[in-house]
Amino acid sequence: MTRKANQPFVRNAWYIAAWAEEIDNGLLARTIMNQPIVIYRDADGNVGALEDRCCHRGAPLTHGSVTDVGLRCGYHGLTFDTKGNCVEIPGQKNIPAQANVQHFPLVERNQILWIWMGDPALADESLIVDYPYHDDPVKWPHRKAMFQIKSNYMLMIDNLMDLTHLGYVHGSTIGGNPLQHVGADMDSHKTEKGAYFIRWMLEHDPPPTYQKGGQFTGKVDRWQEFEYVGPSIVLQWSGALAVGDGAQEDREKDGFHLRLLHAATPETETTFHYFWSTANGYRQDDPNATQEMYDEIYPTFIEDKVIMEAQQERINLNPDRDLVEIHADGVLALARLSLDEMVEQDNQLMAQAAE
Amino acid sequence: MTRKANQPFVRNAWYIAAWAEEIDNGLLARTIMNQPIVIYRDADGNVGALEDRCCHRGAPLTHGSVTDVGLRCGYHGLTFDTKGNCVEIPGQKNIPAQANVQHFPLVERNQILWIWMGDPALADESLIVDYPYHDDPVKWPHRKAMFQIKSNYMLMIDNLMDLTHLGYVHGSTIGGNPLQHVGADMDSHKTEKGAYFIRWMLEHDPPPTYQKGGQFTGKVDRWQEFEYVGPSIVLQWSGALAVGDGAQEDREKDGFHLRLLHAATPETETTFHYFWSTANGYRQDDPNATQEMYDEIYPTFIEDKVIMEAQQERINLNPDRDLVEIHADGVLALARLSLDEMVEQDNQLMAQAAE
Amino acid sequence: MTRKANQPFVRNAWYIAAWAEEIDNGLLARTIMNQPIVIYRDADGNVGALEDRCCHRGAPLTHGSVTDVGLRCGYHGLTFDTKGNCVEIPGQKNIPAQANVQHFPLVERNQILWIWMGDPALADESLIVDYPYHDDPVKWPHRKAMFQIKSNYMLMIDNLMDLTHLGYVHGSTIGGNPLQHVGADMDSHKTEKGAYFIRWMLEHDPPPTYQKGGQFTGKVDRWQEFEYVGPSIVLQWSGALAVGDGAQEDREKDGFHLRLLHAATPETETTFHYFWSTANGYRQDDPNATQEMYDEIYPTFIEDKVIMEAQQERINLNPDRDLVEIHADGVLALARLSLDEMVEQDNQLMAQAAE
């Protein structure tokens, strides 16, 4: 069985446009699905996402500044509200109907700015992936980051939904012995909007970080849970409980808990924004614990960035060329299957919107 | 009303290829309208502009050197005079007829090298814009510069023929209060080869530079005069006379006078050479006055470069997309109208030359 | 007479892929004729050249590492032998038939790795250009180098098969007086696979390097011999014997001898790898002699690189434009004629292979 490497965009879906903290100081320029966008917070605290191109003479609005009434273009002063309506033209009372710029639905939730690039009429906020951990610093202190990756966004999904790479790509960091990963106990299935797997390593010695975090005295039952929520999100929950604490029945107990949010927002067909946050559900009173985990994980994201970009360079030479599947690609295949369905549905929605 | 951003080339016209001082030390490489050109001064002091490609094996002639008889290619020694005729082939007596390179009419006048990129038969020197101020250092000491701008050349014309940008782009330098500019008294009209406007600010307090330059003791009548001489030149005369000196009847009196020459020579469809010179018609005996004015104006050219290049980036995403016109675009629209006529005429001339 | 500048690839031929010493430390990434290739030496000392793209998910194999059984991909561990066969898939016993990567015939000889980019069935090792001097350090101590050149590979052949450029390009280094070269005595002819010339300068004063190398006390008979062995090799033998030693009858005598190997391996249509080695057949006991010659010649390769790259920039503007031939291009024309024949033959072979 073979399949292609690049994936087309699913436009009718929520994507992470930015961490909310990124626009604390005003404007943010970001390209999403080839569309240059300016994200800003107005004087009332509302956020907006507009096409980053003034309708007057095309200057990027990110060269402007926020005034009391909106975002003012830095060339001749036309000003736009968060919905893209022009609210001010210097020296002119009448504002012509066509004087406005495209806006994109933007929702601020869980310290995340979610954007909808498809038909605005379909931007149903109930479809946004819930991530309450960002709002619960007592139980889940966390840290956020964003990397620019020069690859199709699906290479992140491929990377995360197949852990056999741990031993090879991350051999010098968190990887451990490659064959240990190959032999782990695995449970996986397709979901309505993606794919899921949990991998169990029962009665293992906890690695140093786990031991320190969970203050274990003996062996543990470890798991790694990954859920792909298509098209762009992967939710990771890694952890361990002491043997005998019944991890396989109920994991919501004290022990070692690590939650990662991974989000791949397409910038172009061959680049994406990799948003990730890491929340430590252990040693919450120790201000160093979050930073230590971040520092431990950071290099692995660099390693993944290097391999995904190298992979894309080869794919670019001939994007239509087939790839050879191996046994380890099982969950990945489920994820790609879900995405195929989403792409098909999205094409129908876009065709309807164009009618 | 809407219009497009980029403009095609007008080939049958004189453009500034270089300041004469740029070739004092030999050769100069410059691309004009996508054509790489070598400009050089021969042993007799004559200037020539040749295609920068040797007819032998294509080496750029800018890698060569000037000899007694012409410009010698740096690869195998073929030598060309200022008209592009091959005058020497090492080891060979007969010079074949096809051994020559294309030449472009080039005229040295007012310390400027003017080039004609169209049909050489039409290169009428009387069409060259006169700029005698460069040759009158007693009355008009001056300083010259050239910037490479990554935008279509017409964005310079747009920029200069609409002063409403002063308050926004140059707010931190020479701009002043945006709305002051919007409300100024304005006189404008289309000309045979472009467009013209003069803006009057009567009975104003002179800005510091004006006061120091014109040694005013009270209020002044200020003007800003811009003349677009298509396709590529803008002549600027800014100044002020003391109130009561009758500035609106006759400006040729002592006061504060500043003349700028702006020239946009297309390098490609999306880049141009911005030649500018600034001449101070005041404090001519003070060697610092010219430098001070240059230093004051220099940052505003950088600000314009930044905004024009950002604007072009957006235009490049879709050059055919419409722009929305506002009231302040009045003179600009006249300038673009003139240019449309020039483009049409040029297309006819090129078609005739090709027959 | 005119001809074109760029040349298509001749695929069924041996090219230098690398100096053998380049892969002493493991893997080497190199692009040849647009094909990214990984070259490696396995645990048994055998060399292999594989397509630099894993068949699993396209990661470049140059991100991998050499194990006991082959080259292991750095992403998920698939391992390939020197013929491109997959010999290991982690966690999987069955290796599917399509799990292999393309391999290219590679031969190690004379400290050179020769690669064949055409039909493997035609990779006849007897066609490899013999270069025994690399293996004879007693008589021919030598030094090797490789430059990346941004031009079509044939510009190297053009450059070497026409010495009139010496006086112009290398005027400040080894060039000497241009007209001396024009007037030299020349013997040239087409060969079965290329072109040949020898240039004699009889009863000349030896240049300083020659005098020091050959320990001459009087005048010498000098020669410069160049043989183009298509499509990519030029063999140079420059030297001098004392007048009276009968150089024109038999050059295999003590004197001054310098052998250069020049090889142009196409990377893309407009770039190539310039391999060169310089062997001094004089002062062999003096360890400084080789380095001194290398240091003397090195700048001339830089000068050639500069002019070839500048030439290619102009050619790129219009690759189909004609070039004007002059008398000095005689041998060059023979070389190009040979190459035309090779291209035609290669096209036939490729068409047959595709049947």
Ligand code: FES
């Ligand atoms: S380009 Fe934005 S106001 Fe003119």
Ligand code: FES
């Ligand atoms: S390329 Fe100019 S003389 Fe040969």
Ligand code: FES
């Ligand atoms: S990409 Fe090479 S093993 Fe997966």
